[in-house]
Amino acid sequence: MDDPRWLDETEMAAWRGFVEATNLVARRLERQLKEDAGLSHTQYEILVQLSAVPGGSLRMTDLADRLVTSKSGLTYQVTQLEKAGLVARRSCPSDVRGVFAEITDQGWAVLRAAAPGHVAAVREALIDVLTPAQLAALADSLGTVSDRLRAADS
Amino acid sequence: MDDPRWLDETEMAAWRGFVEATNLVARRLERQLKEDAGLSHTQYEILVQLSAVPGGSLRMTDLADRLVTSKSGLTYQVTQLEKAGLVARRSCPSDVRGVFAEITDQGWAVLRAAAPGHVAAVREALIDVLTPAQLAALADSLGTVSDRLRAADS
DNA sequence: ACACCTTGGTTCGAATTTGAACAACCGGAG
DNA sequence: CTCCGGTTGTTCAAATTCGAACCAAGGTGT
Numbered sequence: 001m002d003d004p005r006w007l008d009e010t011e012m013a014a015w016r017g018f019v020e021a022t023n024l025v026a027r028r029l030e031r032q033l034k035e036d037a038g039l040s041h042t043q044y045e046i047l048v049q050l051s052a053v054p055g056g057s058l059r060m061t062d063l064a065d066r067l068v069t070s071k072s073g074l075t076y077q078v079t080q081l082e083k084a085g086l087v088a089r090r091s092c093p094s095d096v097r098g099v100f101a102e103i104t105d106q107g108w109a110v111l112r113a114a115a116p117g118h119v120a121a122v123r124e125a126l127i128d129v130l131t132p133a134q135l136a137a138l139a140d141s142l143g144t145v146s147d148r149l150r151a152a153d154s
Numbered sequence: 155m156d157d158p159r160w161l162d163e164t165e166m167a168a169w170r171g172f173v174e175a176t177n178l179v180a181r182r183l184e185r186q187l188k189e190d191a192g193l194s195h196t197q198y199e200i201l202v203q204l205s206a207v208p209g210g211s212l213r214m215t216d217l218a219d220r221l222v223t224s225k226s227g228l229t230y231q232v233t234q235l236e237k238a239g240l241v242a243r244r245s246c247p248s249d250v251r252g253v254f255a256e257i258t259d260q261g262w263a264v265l266r267a268a269a270p271g272h273v274a275a276v277r278e279a280l281i282d283v284l285t286p287a288q289l290a291a292l293a294d295s296l297g298t299v300s301d302r303l304r305a306a307d308s
Numbered sequence: 309a310c311a312c313c314t315t316g317g318t319t320c321g322a323a324t325t326t327g328a329a330c331a332a333c334c335g336g337a338g
Numbered sequence: 339c340t341c342c343g344g345t346t347g348t349t350c351a352a353a354t355t356c357g358a359a360c361c362a363a364g365g366t367g368t
Contacts, residue, residue: 004269004270004273004274005273005277006273007273007276007277007281010286010289010290010293011281011289013293013297014280014281014284014289014290014292014293014296015276015280015281017292017293017295017296017297017299017300018179018280018292018296019199020222020296020300021296021297021299021300021303022176022179022180023221023222023223024222024299024300024303024304025172025176025299025303026176027222028303030356040323040324042324042325045173059346060346060347060348061345061346061347064347067177068174068177068178068181069177069325069326070325070326070327071346071347071348072325072326072327072328072347072348072349072350073324073325073326074347075347075348075349076323076324076325077324077325080323080324092346095333095334095345095346096332096333096334096346097332097333097334097345097346097347098346098347099346099347099348115158116158119158119159119160119161120158122161122169123159123161124306125299125302125303126168126169126172126299127161127165127168127169129298129299129302130168130295130298130299132164134291134294134295135164135165135168136164136168137288137291137292137295138168138171138172138291138292138295139164139167139168139171140288141171141284141288141291141292142168142171142172142174142175143167143171143175144283144284145171145175145178145179145279145280145283145284146171146174146175146178148279148283149175149178149179149182149279150178152278184326194353194354196354196355213316214316214317214318215315215316215317218317223355223356224355224356224357225316225317225318225357226317226318226319226320226355226356226357226358227354227355227356228317229317229318229319230353230354230355231354234353234354246316249315249316249363249364250362250363250364251315251316251317251362251363251364252315252316252317253316253317253318309368310367310368311366311367311368312365312366312367313364313365313366314363314364314365314366315362315363315364315365316361316362316363316364317360317361317362318359318360318361318362319358319359319360319361320357320358320359320360321356321357321358321359322355322356322357323354323355323356324353324354324355324356325352325353325354325355326351326352326353326354327350327351327352328349328350328351329348329349329350329351330347330348330349330350331346331347331348331349332345332346332347332348333344333345333346334343334344334345334346335342335343335344335345336341336342336343337340337341337342337343338339338340338341
């Protein structure tokens with residue numbers, strides 16, 4: 001570990017900003033969703049992902065990958081959502097092991113009810129704070145970061 | 155909740171990128187630190203914050219604020235670090251209720267040993283993936299986000 | 309001195325997360 | 339066909355997180 005390249009001032013600012021903004025935003029949205037919709041951010045994201053795909057259902061592994069969470073964590077949350085009636089498990093015809101998570105009508109209703117407040121909170125915390133140019137740059141940079149990390153994992 | 159302002163394409167890309175990059179980076183660093191140094195990111199951050207301040211000690215509340223975590227969460231982690239000998243609790247002379255968390259010599263040693271690998275991981279995941287201009291923009295944007303959220307909380 | 313409201317930290321219980329271990333299954337090489 | 343490495347989803351125990359309740363101690367105004 002000889003003489004690592006430490007971060008210069010800008011790099012450090014970017015990193016600290018990333019860590020801090022990350023935590024603050026996550027915290028804020030977690031609270032907003034819990035209070036206004038009774039959902040955790042993870043649960044909300046599950047509904048969003050399912051709602052965004054034709055058929056409203058995804059394989060567990062696929063869903064876990066999109067959510068960037070562990071398989072076991074997803075199993076737990078899908079079970080919670082299933083108990084609440086917002087999601088249903090459906091077995092996969094072509095693969096006995098496979099399980100589809102599918103958003104239910106009630107899940108759609110809850111999602112539709114929660115979305116406006118959530119979007120407003122996202123705007124308040126992140127979007128409306130930045131200029132369109134900053135947003136475009138942010139989308140580009142973070143998209144690159146995500147792509148690289150995804151590639152590195154596979 | 156009449157007719158909320160939904161996110162346009164760029165805004166959505168920025169938000170999705172934020173969520174995804176956030177999770178991917180956090181996940182990656184959590185694993186790196188755990189494997190290479192036996193520390194969680196939270197614990198590492200505690201050591202970093204303490205090491206960055208003259209005297210190497212901070213009040214619990216102050217530390218919790220910097221870490222963007224709950225008071226109870228900090229109590230737990232400081233206790234863990236105390237058991238490991240990396241941090242010590244010290245009472246505050248001017249306020250009986252007050253408690254200082256102070257980094258120990260062993261804490262310094264662990265931090266120094268962990269830092270190079272952590273910095274390398276941060277570079278790999280975020281810093282070296284972006285151009286200097288992107289980094290500067292990122293630092294600026296996320297700094298703004300953090301400042302706004304901090305202000306909103308107080 | 310006396311209420312009273314705020315602060316600082318810890319404790320407690322409930323919810324969540326993770327990785328490792330597991331059991332069952334798929335699919336291709338030989 | 340059969341074997342075997344890789345997949346799929348779940349279960350399990352352990353670690354972590356949070357918020358609410360709590361106790362004790364400041365600090366203020368009267």
